[in-house]
Amino acid sequence: MPQAPVPDILPALPEIWLAVAAMLLLMVGAFRGNASTRMVSWLAVVAVAIAFVLVLSGSKETGTTFAGMFVVDSFSTFAKELILVGTAATLVMSMDYIRREGMERFEFPVLILLATIGMMMMVSANDLISLYVGIELQSLALYVIAAFKRDTLKSTEAGLKYFVLGALSSGMLLYGASLIYGFTGSTNFEAIGALYTQAGQEPSIGLIVGLVFLISGLAFKVSAVPFHMWTPDVYEGASTPATAFFAIAPKVAAMTLLVRVLIAPFFGAVDDWQQIITLIAILSMGYGAFAALRQANIKRLMAYSSIGHMGFALVGLAAGTEQGVQSVLIYLLIYLVMNIGAFAAILTMRVKGQMVEGIDDLAGLGRNNPMLALVLAILFFSLAGIPPLAGFFGKFYVFLAAIDAQLYTLAVLGVLSSVVGAYYYLRIIKVMYFDEPAESFERPIGREMTLILGASTLFTAFFVVFPGPFLAWTQQAAAALLP
Amino acid sequence: MILSAIAFYVFAAIIIASAVLVVSARNPVHSVFFLILAFFNAAGIFVLAGAEFLAMILVIVYVGAVAVLFMFVVMMLDINFVRLREGFLQYLPVGALVGIILLIELVFIVTTQVNVPEVLAISGAPTPNISEVTNTHALGRLIYTRYIYLFQAGGLILLVAMIGAIVLTLRERPGVRKQRISDQVGRSRSDSIEIKKVSPGNGI
Numbered sequence: 001m002p003q004a005p006v007p008d009i010l011p012a013l014p015e016i017w018l019a020v021a022a023m024l025l026l027m028v029g030a031f032r033g034n035a036s037t038r039m040v041s042w043l044a045v046v047a048v049a050i051a052f053v054l055v056l057s058g059s060k061e062t063g064t065t066f067a068g069m070f071v072v073d074s075f076s077t078f079a080k081e082l083i084l085v086g087t088a089a090t091l092v093m094s095m096d097y098i099r100r101e102g103m104e105r106f107e108f109p110v111l112i113l114l115a116t117i118g119m120m121m122m123v124s125a126n127d128l129i130s131l132y133v134g135i136e137l138q139s140l141a142l143y144v145i146a147a148f149k150r151d152t153l154k155s156t157e158a159g160l161k162y163f164v165l166g167a168l169s170s171g172m173l174l175y176g177a178s179l180i181y182g183f184t185g186s187t188n189f190e191a192i193g194a195l196y197t198q199a200g201q202e203p204s205i206g207l208i209v210g211l212v213f214l215i216s217g218l219a220f221k222v223s224a225v226p227f228h229m230w231t232p233d234v235y236e237g238a239s240t241p242a243t244a245f246f247a248i249a250p251k252v253a254a255m256t257l258l259v260r261v262l263i264a265p266f267f268g269a270v271d272d273w274q275q276i277i278t279l280i281a282i283l284s285m286g287y288g289a290f291a292a293l294r295q296a297n298i299k300r301l302m303a304y305s306s307i308g309h310m311g312f313a314l315v316g317l318a319a320g321t322e323q324g325v326q327s328v329l330i331y332l333l334i335y336l337v338m339n340i341g342a343f344a345a346i347l348t349m350r351v352k353g354q355m356v357e358g359i360d361d362l363a364g365l366g367r368n369n370p371m372l373a374l375v376l377a378i379l380f381f382s383l384a385g386i387p388p389l390a391g392f393f394g395k396f397y398v399f400l401a402a403i404d405a406q407l408y409t410l411a412v413l414g415v416l417s418s419v420v421g422a423y424y425y426l427r428i429i430k431v432m433y434f435d436e437p438a439e440s441f442e443r444p445i446g447r448e449m450t451l452i453l454g455a456s457t458l459f460t461a462f463f464v465v466f467p468g469p470f471l472a473w474t475q476q477a478a479a480a481l482l483p
Numbered sequence: 484m485i486l487s488a489i490a491f492y493v494f495a496a497i498i499i500a501s502a503v504l505v506v507s508a509r510n511p512v513h514s515v516f517f518l519i520l521a522f523f524n525a526a527g528i529f530v531l532a533g534a535e536f537l538a539m540i541l542v543i544v545y546v547g548a549v550a551v552l553f554m555f556v557v558m559m560l561d562i563n564f565v566r567l568r569e570g571f572l573q574y575l576p577v578g579a580l581v582g583i584i585l586l587i588e589l590v591f592i593v594t595t596q597v598n599v600p601e602v603l604a605i606s607g608a609p610t611p612n613i614s615e616v617t618n619t620h621a622l623g624r625l626i627y628t629r630y631i632y633l634f635q636a637g638g639l640i641l642l643v644a645m646i647g648a649i650v651l652t653l654r655e656r657p658g659v660r661k662q663r664i665s666d667q668v669g670r671s672r673s674d675s676i677e678i679k680k681v682s683p684g685n686g687i
Contacts, residue, residue, distance in 0.1 A: 012632070069633065114642070137636060140644060144643070187667055
């Protein structure tokens with residue numbers, strides 16, 4: 001009997017390291033009790049930092065392992081770095097919050113670590129099965145994180161809603177995957193892609209139906225319209241650090257996964273999926289812009305904002321070119337940094353020991369706390385896409401890619417909804433600077449928060465000065481993906 | 484050959500009979516027992532078909548876990564099964580209709596199979612010869628080598644499920660008497676026994 005070869009585990013070293021670290025921290029927590037939460041959180045940040053170094057120092061060559069199920073290339077490396085930065089920032093931001101709100105349990109950082117492993121598996125997936133397993137690991141941990149504040153009705157409702165709708169989307173995704181498997185005979189992305197490039201034949205209709213279901217399932221994970229229903233309620237109900245986490249890392253993971261699925265195995269079907277992605281992008285941008293206009297809760301507002309931003313990122317994907325993929329990656333990078341900053345600011349909104357979430361509570365922040373107001377103003381100007389801040393460049397590259405791919409309608413509609421969307425960001429700035437001051441927020445906000453806010457604001461403000469390395473980096477990542 | 488045919492028909496007949504009894508038994512505990520009987524016989528059919536791994540899994544998972552879970556539900560919850568069963572005949576036509584539709588679909592699947600030619604070329608993981616290797620062995624070889632990544636990831640998912648269940652439900656309840664073995668073992672005689680001098684004739 002032939003001995004099976006031992007798979008090469010080196011490419012998956014960051015994931016393996018994080019899994020081991022999560023289990024070790026679980027043991028630490030189980031033995032030391034909830035008093036050790038802060039220590040576990042910091043150790044988790046250290047673990048994430050080490051994983052970041054491992055990802056960076058990993059092989060630069062494209063390589064697969066585990067019988068072709070796991071792929072490492074510049075694209076996955078870039079996405080993993082974004083995810084790890086987002087995770088580390090969330091962990092740091094959550095520490096004070098979970099202690100104040102009486103949800104200080106050591107499982108919180110451990111679950112975040114486990115969700116991160118799932119996301120890294122998603123971006124490295126090279127097979128429909130490993131795609132699904134990664135998504136489930138991520139989602140299952142996120143459901144629990146959403147319901148973590150189990151004594152409040154809103155949080156449990158958020159968790160339940162997320163779980164039920166997430167299970168539905170997983171069902172659609174699996175149905176699509178099984179159709180694709182049935183019509184191609186393989187779950188491996190390379191094998192599916194090879195089938196497409198053969199002899200230029202028309203893809204079978206069953207394969208297209210499968211692809212539509214797969215896109216629906218993934219669109220749910222990036223919360224693109226019409227699969228967005230869960231987003232506002234879950235974002236509002238979950239505790240604020242959990243919301244921050246949802247808005248940051250999983251979005252990046254799901255979007256990069258969607259890009260990989262559509263570009264790597266289904267590049268041959270670009271004409272088929274281009275119309276779907278275009279439609280989803282238009283709907284997301286429009287809905288994100290219009291539905292956010294009347295929101296009074298800042299977490300709900302951020303939910304609609306993230307729906308809109310995912311629409312903008314999808315514009316780049318709809319182009320279906322290397323430039324398009326690159327623009328998606330730039331967009332995700334900028335989106336990640338802006339959202340980290342925005343949520344760090346939201347986490348400092350505390351009046352008399354109580355967290356507040358209303359937009360009215362920001363009134364007069366320009367007088368009460370000029371520094372915080374300035375930071376928030378920069379971040380929201382950037383989210384609205386006002387030059388010369390980073391958010392403008394994200395949208396700029398995305399629309400440029402769409403125009404180069406001759407998707408003029410898409411680009412025009414995108415710019416229009418960006419204008420509508422600017423209104424609600426600017427409204428917040430108006431409330432901060434021109435309204436009668438409300439009760440001022442508690443100070444100090446803590447050293448870690450100051451650091452995160454400062455770093456993300458500096459990046460947002462000065463991206464215009466040094467875009468070179470990021471462009472080169474994303475260029476390389478996009479080139480690795482396209483055949 | 485004839486022996487295995489006889490065995491198959493015996494197993495199959497018992498499965499159908501016990502399946503009918505699961506639905507029609509008046510006592511829910513009996514229903515669960517018939518369910519277990521059906522599972523055991525299905526395992527027998529799997530053994531006949533040469534799928535001994537499936538037979539083992541069926542007994543371990545379905546009999547060992549699922550049926551016992553049913554038993555717990557039946558015995559611990561006060562469910563009025565007679566009330567639940569009311570209107571059984573009333574829903575029978577609808578149920579029969581669903582059954583017939585499923586049957587037609589099954590027939591469709593079997594008769595109208597489409598084989599995409601280029602798919603046939605790449606599909607089909609090499610099946611090891613059943614006379615050389617038991618299927619438990621073959622599965623093990625695949626799961627622990629080719630699919631080790633997915634196997635370990637599945638383990639992580641289960642770990643998350645476990646953590647989640649504990650995080651969301653475990654509560655510290657004050658005032659509950661728990662057994663503390665170390666306290667019990669650590670008791671000394673002087674903690675629990677007091678020697679009293681009883682003077683004769685006075686009682687205690």
